[in-house]
Amino acid sequence: MADSSTRLERLLADELGECCDADVERRRAELDAVADEAFATDDVREPFAVLGNETRYRLARALAVDGTERCVCELEALVDVSESAVSHALADLVAAGLASRRKDGNWRYYESTALADDLFAAAEQGSET
Structure with a gap:
């Protein structure tokens, strides 16, 4: 703390x-006011943590x-992990608001949410600068 005070004084x-x-x-x-406002809620933190x-x-x-709804079995083909790991990862994405889920009989379908689309679009735009 003393070092940060010295640097702040400088x-x-x-x-x-x-x-x-x-x-x-x-x-x-x-700075305390900024911290109070910035860290008042962790609502925006979860999507970033999930994407880690x-x-x-x-x-x-x-x-x-892809921009379209996909069945779990289709998504399993994209990643080299177990079926249960894919299901768990998708559940985490849904909980974080990054994917939506729909059940149709024995099949579960997932789709990207506007939040996920916006995050990826912002990341792409940031990488272009």
């Missing part, structure tokens, strides 16, 4: 020309790129 001194304890306290209050797993990422990406 930054403020560079920005303001000089720095006192009140300047540091004022900036810390600003390669199998879930590949399934979500495939659904988003």
